[in-house]
Structures are given as C-alpha cells and as structure tokens.
Amino acid sequence: MVKKSSSIIVGIVSRAIVPFIQLFALYVIVHGHSSPGGGFQGGALLGASILLLRLTVGREGSELVFPERMGTPMSGFGVFIYAFVGVAAMIGGGVYLNYAFLPIGGMQPAELRSLGILLVETGVGIGVMATMIVIFDDIAKGNFHD
Amino acid sequence: MTLYLEIIIYLLLIGCAIIALRVKDLLAAIVVLSAYSLCSAFLFAVVGAVDVGFTEAVVGAGLSGLLFLAALFYTSRKSAD
Amino acid sequence: MLLVYAATELPMRGSIDAPCNVDSSLTGTPGASTYYIRNAQKEMNTPNMVTAILADYRGYDTLGETTVIFCAGIVVFLILRKLKDGKKI
Numbered sequence: 001m002v003k004k005s006s007s008i009i010v011g012i013v014s015r016a017i018v019p020f021i022q023l024f025a026l027y028v029i030v031h032g033h034s035s036p037g038g039g040f041q042g043g044a045l046l047g048a049s050i051l052l053l054r055l056t057v058g059r060e061g062s063e064l065v066f067p068e069r070m071g072t073p074m075s076g077f078g079v080f081i082y083a084f085v086g087v088a089a090m091i092g093g094g095v096y097l098n099y100a101f102l103p104i105g106g107m108q109p110a111e112l113r114s115l116g117i118l119l120v121e122t123g124v125g126i127g128v129m130a131t132m133i134v135i136f137d138d139i140a141k142g143n144f145h146d
Numbered sequence: 147m148t149l150y151l152e153i154i155i156y157l158l159l160i161g162c163a164i165i166a167l168r169v170k171d172l173l174a175a176i177v178v179l180s181a182y183s184l185c186s187a188f189l190f191a192v193v194g195a196v197d198v199g200f201t202e203a204v205v206g207a208g209l210s211g212l213l214f215l216a217a218l219f220y221t222s223r224k225s226a227d
Numbered sequence: 228m229l230l231v232y233a234a235t236e237l238p239m240r241g242s243i244d245a246p247c248n249v250d251s252s253l254t255g256t257p258g259a260s261t262y263y264i265r266n267a268q269k270e271m272n273t274p275n276m277v278t279a280i281l282a283d284y285r286g287y288d289t290l291g292e293t294t295v296i297f298c299a300g301i302v303v304f305l306i307l308r309k310l311k312d313g314k315k316i
Contacts, residue, residue, distance in 0.1 A: 028200075033273040036196040038281065040292075044204040051212050072304055079297045082290055097286035099271075113271035117282040120289070127293050131300035132209055138307040139216045193240065197277045 014056040021049040029125045033114065039124030043078075046125065047132030054136065071134035078127025085119050151192055158185045172218055180211040 022045075029042030053062040086097040094101030099116025100109040107115070162182035166175050183206030190199030238245040249258055267279045281289055 032275065032278050034275050036200050036275065036277070038197070038278050041197075041200050041204050044201075044209055048204065048208045048212065051209070055212070055215075072300070075297050075300050079293050082293055086286070086290070097290070099283060108272075110270060110272040113283055114273050117271065117273060117278060120282050120286070121278070124289065124293050127297055131296050134300040135303045136213065136216055138303050139213065141307070 011056050014052050018049045018053055021052075022046060025049065025125075029121055030118070032121055033117065039121035040128055042121075043125035043128030044132065046129040050129070050133055051136050054133075054140070066133060068133075068137050071130050071137060074130035075127050075134060078123045078125070078130060081123030081126065082120055085116060085123070089116070148192060152189065155185055155189045155192065159189065173215075176211055176214045176218065179214070180207045183207040183210070 025042045025045035027042075028037035028045060029039055032038040032042070050062065050066050053065055059068075085099070085102075088103060089098050089101045090096055092101035092103035099113040099120075102112050102116055104112065104115070159182060162178055162185055166178040166182060169175050169178065183202060186206065187199045187203035190196075190202055243249075249261075263276060263280055263284065267276045267284075268274060271279050271283055273279045
C-alpha cells in the first residue's frame with residue numbers, strides 16, 4: 001500500500017522533522033535516569049519516526065533507514081539483550097536480574113546498577129521500536145481486504 | 147488552581163469522546179481520538195505521573211492513530227450508520 | 228452511581244495517611260513505597276525513581292512486558308504475512 005505521498009510539502013517537512021524526533025528519542029532513552037522517560041517511550045518514539053517516513057516518503061526511501069526484513073530479528077534482539085543482562089548478572093555471582101553483580105570490574109555497586117538499568121532500557125527500546133515497525137509493515141503489506 | 151485545570155481537562159475529555167462517537171467520517175474520528183489521548187496525557191501530567199503521561203502521549207496520540215490510519219486505508223471510508 | 232458514591236470516601240491523592248503510603252501497614256509489615264523513596268537514590272545512583280523501580284526493583288515485570296510486546300509482534304507477523312507462493316496457511 002505504502003506509496004509516495006503526492007504533496008511535496010508533506011514529504012519535505014516530514015523528512016526535515018524526522019532526525020529531530022530520533023535525536024529526542026535517543027535523549028529519552030539515555031537520559032531516562034534523571035528525567036521522565038525510559039526505554040518504552042524512547043523506543044515508541046523511534047518507531048513512530050520511522051513509521052512517519054513509511055507513510056510519507058514511501059517504501060523505497062524508508063527501506064534505507066530501516067529495512068523491512070530486519071524487523072522481526074531486531075525485536076527478538078531487544079528481548080535477548082534484556083534476558084542476557086540478567087544471565088550476565090548470574091554469571092557474576094548474583095541472582096537473575098540483580099545488576100549489582102554484573103561482571104564489570106572497577107565500579108561501585110550503585111554505578112553497576114545504574115549501568116544495568118541503562119543496558120536494560122536499551123534492550124526495551126530496540127524491542128519496542130522493531131515491534132511497532134513489524135506490526136505496521138505487516139498490516140500495510142497484507143492486502144487482506146481485496 | 148490545579149483543580150480548575152483538572153476540571154477543564156475532564157470536560158475536554160468528555161467532549162472529545164462524544165465527538166469521536168458522533169462524527170460520521172472515520173478519519174475525523176481518528177483525529178478526535180488522538181486529541182482525546184492528548185488530553186488524557188495532559189491530565190496525567192497535571193496529576194503528577196509524568197512518565198505515564200509521556201507514554202500516553204507517544205502511544206495513544208501517535209502510534210495508535212497511525213495504526214488506525216493504516217487499517218482505515220483498507221476499509222471503506224464512511225461509517226455504516 | 229455506587230462507584231461514584233464510594234469514590235467520595237477515598238483518601239486524597241498523595242495524602243500521607245493513605246494506606247499505600249504509610250510506613251507500616253495495619254498488620255505491622257513494612258510498606259514498600261517508603262523504602263523505595265528512602266533508598267532508590269542511594270542504592271542505584273539514578274535520580275528518577277520511576278525508572279529505578281521499573282527497571283531494577285521490578286525487573287521481572289518489565290521483562291514480562293517486553294516479552295508480551297514481542298509476542299504481539301510475532302503473532303501479527305504470523306497471521307498477516309504473505310507467503311511466497313501465494314498458498315493459504
């Protein structure tokens with residue numbers, strides 16, 4: 001379905017606004033320690049920016065930003081990051097998902113927990129972004145009505 | 147002051163919900179539903195749950211509207227009644 | 228109507244006397260929220276308490292939430308995908 005929008009204003013404005021949305025989404029994920037935000041919100045913003053490209057620029061242009069076949073592997077990869085951080089804490093000697101035992105030397109337990117939160121939020125962000133794109137792509141590709 | 151703001155946002159919420167139910171054009175209904183989600187996000191922010199308001203603004207006003215649009219392009223434009 | 232009548236008796240939002248905010252419950256067990264407020268900044272070096280609770284104290288919860296979203300994407304992919312040779316599932 002996703003075909004190029006006919007209006008030139010919509011195309012240029014959306015192409016100009018998308019990098020700022022993505023920068024803000026990265027800020028939300030990384031700065032989630034001390035301001036409202038986190039992995040879910042940042043991932044949803046990233047997904048929304050790419051879906052905006054899918055709607056306005058068309059499939060050929062937005063394939064360069066996020067290829068369609070990468071959707072499902074990326075969403076699995078996000079969940080894998082989360083689970084792997086828990087397993088890494090088990091390797092370091094703690095219980096599952098106890099970030100104070102991450103096997104990284106030379107850091108206080110409080111800093112290690114902060115780092116673990118950052119890693120986990122990154123995983124959640126990647127998973128949510130890829131899942132939103134997968135859902136939209138499959139709905140747009142399905143052609144189930146005609 | 148906060149109470150008056152809350153009452154105004156509640157009235158906006160009820161108005162948006164009624165308009166979204168009554169309007170015939172489904173595209174307009176989607177837009178009004180996004181406005182409903184935005185008012186709901188403002189309400190969460192006023193109450194003090196900024197994270198929940200942020201999530202509501204991103205998912206409710208952005209992504210669900212987008213997915214509704216994608217579903218709408220495959221079906222007929224006008225509501226049946 | 229009954230719910231509206233019951234809602235008038237609820238404690239105010241953010242009240243320190245509300246049962247979810249007191250230091251120890253009626254049976255004497257310590258409350259969770261006061262522990263989080265006192266220790267979240269000290270234990271994990273993050274000023275935003277909501278992120279700390281979501282990602283660290285309630286890590287299993289967030290893991291389940293992420294898995295649910297992933298499963299939703301997988302189900303949509305399995306139902307709506309287009310097979311190569313055009314046959315039905």
